Amino acid sequence: MNKGYWLDTATKEIRFGPDRRRVRQELEDHILDRMEAAEARGLSGYEAEKAAVEAMGDPEPVARELGRLHQPWMGYLWRLSQVLLVVLALCIAANWTYFRDLWNNGPDWAPPEPPQDFPYVWQDLSLGETGGYRFTVPLMFWEQWDDGTWAGTVILQGSSWRFWERWDAGSILAARDDRGISYTCRNHSWESTGETPRFYYNAVQFSYTSSTAELRFSGIPDPGEIQWLELTIGDETVTISLEGGGTA
Amino acid sequence: MRKRKPLERRTYGRRLIRNGVLCLLLALALWTVSGCPLPQAMALRRLERQMLLKPSTIVLETDDNENDGYALLLGVTEDHIHSFALRDGNGSLLLWERKGEEPTLVALPQPVRYQTDEAARSAPMLAAVDIPQEAASARLTMTMESESIHLQGELPEGWEERFHWKRTYSMDGVKEGNVFLFQLTYQEDEDSQAGHAENSHMKLSLAEDVQRGLIPYTLEFFDNSGQVILTQTHS
Numbered sequence: 001m002n003k004g005y006w007l008d009t010a011t012k013e014i015r016f017g018p019d020r021r022r023v024r025q026e027l028e029d030h031i032l033d034r035m036e037a038a039e040a041r042g043l044s045g046y047e048a049e050k051a052a053v054e055a056m057g058d059p060e061p062v063a064r065e066l067g068r069l070h071q072p073w074m075g076y077l078w079r080l081s082q083v084l085l086v087v088l089a090l091c092i093a094a095n096w097t098y099f100r101d102l103w104n105n106g107p108d109w110a111p112p113e114p115p116q117d118f119p120y121v122w123q124d125l126s127l128g129e130t131g132g133y134r135f136t137v138p139l140m141f142w143e144q145w146d147d148g149t150w151a152g153t154v155i156l157q158g159s160s161w162r163f164w165e166r167w168d169a170g171s172i173l174a175a176r177d178d179r180g181i182s183y184t185c186r187n188h189s190w191e192s193t194g195e196t197p198r199f200y201y202n203a204v205q206f207s208y209t210s211s212t213a214e215l216r217f218s219g220i221p222d223p224g225e226i227q228w229l230e231l232t233i234g235d236e237t238v239t240i241s242l243e244g245g246g247t248a
Numbered sequence: 249m250r251k252r253k254p255l256e257r258r259t260y261g262r263r264l265i266r267n268g269v270l271c272l273l274l275a276l277a278l279w280t281v282s283g284c285p286l287p288q289a290m291a292l293r294r295l296e297r298q299m300l301l302k303p304s305t306i307v308l309e310t311d312d313n314e315n316d317g318y319a320l321l322l323g324v325t326e327d328h329i330h331s332f333a334l335r336d337g338n339g340s341l342l343l344w345e346r347k348g349e350e351p352t353l354v355a356l357p358q359p360v361r362y363q364t365d366e367a368a369r370s371a372p373m374l375a376a377v378d379i380p381q382e383a384a385s386a387r388l389t390m391t392m393e394s395e396s397i398h399l400q401g402e403l404p405e406g407w408e409e410r411f412h413w414k415r416t417y418s419m420d421g422v423k424e425g426n427v428f429l430f431q432l433t434y435q436e437d438e439d440s441q442a443g444h445a446e447n448s449h450m451k452l453s454l455a456e457d458v459q460r461g462l463i464p465y466t467l468e469f470f471d472n473s474g475q476v477i478l479t480q481t482h483s
Binding site for chain 1: 267268275278295298328
C-alpha cells in the first residue's frame with residue numbers, strides 16, 4: 001500500500017471537501033515525518049514509505065472514525081453562507097447607483113426659517129405619540145401679509161424607528177380650530193367651511209425615519225384668535241396648542 | 249524532521265454567525281433600496297398603519313395577473329372605505345367616507361383592463377359598496393364633463409372637442425360578493441382628439457372628481473324580477 005492510496009482511503013468518509021483536504025494534509029505530514037525518521041535509520045525511499053504507511057495502521061477504521069468526527073453539514077452551511085454573501089454583494093454592486101442616490105438625497109430637508117422679530121413663533125412642540133408615530137411640530141409661525149392678514153405655517157413631523165413604514169404625510173384628512181372653522185382635505189386639496197381662511201399643504205418631505213408635512217393657512221385677521229388646531233390624521237387626531245408662543 | 253503547520257482546529261460556528269449577520273445586513277440594505285416590499289396582506293396592513301387607519305375588512309380582491317400586476321382591493325371599516333392598488337409588495341390607498349346604510353360609489357385606484365373587439369384597453373373601474381341585500385343587478389349612469397377652460401380668441405380646429413367635452417356613460421354592474429363593479433369603457437376612438445380628452449379625463453381626474461362629488465350620477469339597483477329597489481342620485 002503506498003502513501004497516496006492510504007491517505008485516499010483514510011479520508012474517503014469525510015464528505016466536505018475542504019475538511020477532507022485539510023485532514024489529508026495533516027495525515028500526510030505524519031507519514032512524511034515517519035518516512036524522514038526511517039530514512040535517517042538508513043532505509044531506502046521505498047522501504048521508508050512502506051514502513052511509515054504500515055505504522056499508520058489499517059486505513060478503513062481510521063476512515064470510519066474520521067467520517068464520524070467530520071460531519072459535513074456545518075461545512076455545507078458555511079459554504080452556502082459564503083455563496084450568499086457573494087451573490088448579495090454582487091446585487092449591491094449592481095444597484096450601486098440607487099445606494100449612492102439614497103445617500104446623496106438623504107434627509108437634507110430643513111424647515112423654513114421663521115421670520116425674525118415676529119411675536120408668534122413656536123418651536124419643538126411635542127404632540128405625543130399617536131398611532132405608533134411620534135408627532136412633533138419643529139416649527140410653527142405666523143407672518144403678516146401686505147393686506148394686513150396673517151398666514152400660519154405649521155411644520156408637522158411624524159417619526160418612527162420603523163423605517164419600512166414611514167408615516168404617510170398625505171393622511172391628514174381634516175383640520176379644525178377652536179373658532180369652529182373646519183377644513184377638509186380631498187387628495188391634498190383643502191376646502192374650508194367659510195370663504196377664508198384657506199388651508200393647504202405646501203410641501204411634503206421625508207427622511208429615513210420621519211415624514212414632514214408643511215401646512216399653511218392664510219387670511220387670519222388676528223393670529224391671537226386661534227388657541228388650538230386639531231388635525232385629523234386617518235382615524236386619529238392630534239391637537240396643536242398655540243398658547244405661549246415666543247420670539248424665535 | 250519536517251516542519252509541520254500548527255494544528256488548526258477548524259470550527260464553523262463563529263464563521264457561520266459572522267457570515268449570517270453580514271448576509272442579513274446586505275439583504276436588509278437591498279430590501280430597503282427596493283422600497284421595502286412585503287407580501288400583499290402585510291403591505292395592505294402597512295399602508296393602513298402608515299395612514300393611521302383602522303384595519304379594514306376586505307370585501308373585494310381582483311386578480312393581479314389581469315391588471316398589469318396590480319391587485320385591486322376594497323376594504324371597509326366603520327367610517328371609511330379603503331381602495332388599494334398593490335403591486336410588488338407596495339401600493340397606494342385611496343380613502344372614501346362611508347355613507348353608512350346607503351350605497352357608496354368609489355373608484356378603484358388603478359385603471360382595469362377590458363377587451364374590445366379590436367384590442368385590450370384599460371379604463372377606471374367604479375364599485376358600489378354597501379349595496380341592498382336583495383339587489384340582483386345594478387346600473388350606473390354618470391355624466392363626465394371637462395372643466396371649462398377660458399381661452400382668448402378662437403380655438404384651433406379640433407380643440408373645441410378637446411376642451412369642451414361631455415359624455416354620458418351607462419354601465420351594468422357585475423356583482424362580486426357584496427359589491428357591484430362598473431367598468432367604464434371608452435366611447436371614442438383613441439387616436440381622435442375626443443379620444444385623447446376622454447382618456448386623460450378618465451385616467452387623471454375621475455377618482456378625484458368622484459371623491460369630491462363633482463360627477464353627477466344615478467345608481468339603480470334591481471331585484472330578481474327587474475324591479476327597481478333603490479335609486480341613488482347625485483347631482
